[in-house]
Amino acid sequence: MNKETFLYPAIHTKNADFNMWLAFPGPYSFAMSSLGFLWMFKSIDELEDVNVERIYSDTKTTVLHKESINLFGFSFSFDTDFLTIFSMLERFDIPLKSSERSEEHPFVFAGGPVVSANPEPYKDFFDFVIIGDGEDVNLKVVEICRCNKGKPRDYVLTELSKLEGVYVPKFGSRTINKLTKKLSECIYTPILSDGAFFKNTFILEVSRGCANRCGFCLASYLNLPLRFMPYEELINVVNLGLGKTNKIALLGAQISAHPHFKDICKYIYDRISKGEKIEMSVSSLRVDAITPDVVKTLVAAGQKNSTLAIEAGSERLRKVINKNVSEEQIFNAVRIARDNGLKGLKFYGMLGLPTETQEDLDEIIKLAEKLKTEFKGFDISFGFSSFVPKPHTPFQWCGREKTKSLEDKSNFIKKELHKLGVSSSVSSIKWDYWQAVLSRGDGSFTDFLIDVYKKGGKIGAFKSAAKLHNINTDYYAYNDFNLEDRLPWDFIELRPGKDFLIKEHNRLLYNN
Ligand code: SF4
Numbered sequence: 001m002n003k004e005t006f007l008y009p010a011i012h013t014k015n016a017d018f019n020m021w022l023a024f025p026g027p028y029s030f031a032m033s034s035l036g037f038l039w040m041f042k043s044i045d046e047l048e049d050v051n052v053e054r055i056y057s058d059t060k061t062t063v064l065h066k067e068s069i070n071l072f073g074f075s076f077s078f079d080t081d082f083l084t085i086f087s088m089l090e091r092f093d094i095p096l097k098s099s100e101r102s103e104e105h106p107f108v109f110a111g112g113p114v115v116s117a118n119p120e121p122y123k124d125f126f127d128f129v130i131i132g133d134g135e136d137v138n139l140k141v142v143e144i145c146r147c148n149k150g151k152p153r154d155y156v157l158t159e160l161s162k163l164e165g166v167y168v169p170k171f172g173s174r175t176i177n178k179l180t181k182k183l184s185e186c187i188y189t190p191i192l193s194d195g196a197f198f199k200n201t202f203i204l205e206v207s208r209g210c211a212n213r214c215g216f217c218l219a220s221y222l223n224l225p226l227r228f229m230p231y232e233e234l235i236n237v238v239n240l241g242l243g244k245t246n247k248i249a250l251l252g253a254q255i256s257a258h259p260h261f262k263d264i265c266k267y268i269y270d271r272i273s274k275g276e277k278i279e280m281s282v283s284s285l286r287v288d289a290i291t292p293d294v295v296k297t298l299v300a301a302g303q304k305n306s307t308l309a310i311e312a313g314s315e316r317l318r319k320v321i322n323k324n325v326s327e328e329q330i331f332n333a334v335r336i337a338r339d340n341g342l343k344g345l346k347f348y349g350m351l352g353l354p355t356e357t358q359e360d361l362d363e364i365i366k367l368a369e370k371l372k373t374e375f376k377g378f379d380i381s382f383g384f385s386s387f388v389p390k391p392h393t394p395f396q397w398c399g400r401e402k403t404k405s406l407e408d409k410s411n412f413i414k415k416e417l418h419k420l421g422v423s424s425s426v427s428s429i430k431w432d433y434w435q436a437v438l439s440r441g442d443g444s445f446t447d448f449l450i451d452v453y454k455k456g457g458k459i460g461a462f463k464s465a466a467k468l469h470n471i472n473t474d475y476y477a478y479n480d481f482n483l484e485d486r487l488p489w490d491f492i493e494l495r496p497g498k499d500f501l502i503k504e505h506n507r508l509l510y511n512n
Contacts, residue, residue, distance in 0.1 A: 022073050023072065040134065269297040
């Protein structure tokens with residue numbers, strides 16, 4: 001039995017007659033380290049007139065009976081989450097397609113980055129989808145469903161479709177503005193668990209979004225503008241967390257850009273210096289965030305290694321993707337990391353980025369060699385994934401490189417780094433291909449995806465289901481789309497918008 005510590009006054013006995021399941025398409029341990037999922041649960045759990053229960057892929061029994069569920073929400077963070085979502089729906093005898101659900105079934109909805117970026121491949125499975133930061137609209141959604149319990153499905157869906165950021169696929173793809181929350185309250189882990197993947201770790205969101213706008217980066221474009229949590233609020237929340245646990249993690253794609261990032265580190269460092277045993281980690285650091293103060297804090301808080309995303313080995317390619325980091329800055333960052341007590345750094349890069357040539361790959365090897373020579377005894381390693389075009393980014397039109405060619409590149413990199421005694425890993429090129437297909441997929445995928453699930457969800461299942469349903473998956477993964485094309489996700493409005501993406505695409509790739 002997992003021990004859970006609630007950081008808010010949960011109402012354990014409610015007299016509510018509206019029941020909701022909030023589902024995480026993965027095991028308990030991952031769910032309990034997922035900030036978005038837990039925060040949404042807390043917000044709904046605080047409503048006196050709604051019973052809400054968390055469920056996971058490994059949930060054995062539920063407290064709320066399946067017949068009594070009115071609303072069933074899923075967080076959808078990874079492209080292949082649909083497989084687990086289908087199995088959870090099936091387990092509770094809920095039809096996969098929304099058109100096959102009757103008045104007796106709960107409303108099934110999803111939110112999260114995958115469906116916010118491109119809900120079209122999944123449009124027939126959800127009664128509605130929340131696009132963007134759902135913190136505020138979630139409660140309105142629950143309220144509408146609760147107040148209209150028992151009313152015809154279409155009536156409730158019509159009411160939901162009036163909410164900003166709520167997409168009801170049944171009513172067609174009208175323009176939906178992505179929700180962007182003003183960050184005035186700090187989001188943190190509301191329930192600590194010793195069964196969480198990050199055991200009893202208090203995670204707090206320091207910033208949301210990243211202003212760097214790398215050409216491939218959905219995390220940046222989906223979360224613009226970059227927003228920071230107010231400093232005083234952050235410190236209050238740090239105190240709340242450290243009152244319950246000594247493990248703390250700071251979250252955010254660009255936390256080091258927070259105007260008070262150094263102050264936050266100093267606050268924690270000072271507490272450690274006074275004898276507190278605090279373990280702190282950060283999600284990732286940018287090259288320019290590696291300062292002596294920051295590294296000292298991380299080391300004092302128990303961190304031995306860190307990661308550094310450089311994305312590409314050559315300055316030329318880093319410029320193309322908008323990651324304007326010079327080799328000098330990289331070396332400087334490694335020096336600071338080593339001199340202030342870190343034992344090693346893992347560099348993250350991507351293979352197959354648009355315009356990549358053999359010279360760019362050679363530059364990775366040269367960089368590794370130089371780092372190895374200059375920083376003897378410091379643990380240097382590399383991790384790679386392959387480029388996957390993502391909606392709403394300047395590279396959304398760029399087809400992905402062929403699998404065979406990427407596998408050759410992957411073998412080359414691994415072999416050459418091995419010769420230097422540098423360890424490296426490369427994500428599965430074959431799975432990255434399917435990720436690209438799903439990312440740029442459209443409304444024709446419904447039966448294909450059901451079949452992938454029925455055939456077991458492995459790569460072979462994707463292949464045979466695509467064949468069976470005549471889906472030309474190479475088109476979605478490899479094709480360069482025209483800038484004039486209407487793309488399946490174009491009805492989702494993000495700022496700064498498509499015209500800006502086109503300009504950025506031309507600027508980065510063609511220098512005009
Ligand atoms: S710096 Fe990182 S998070 Fe920011 S845009 Fe680039 S890849 Fe994305």
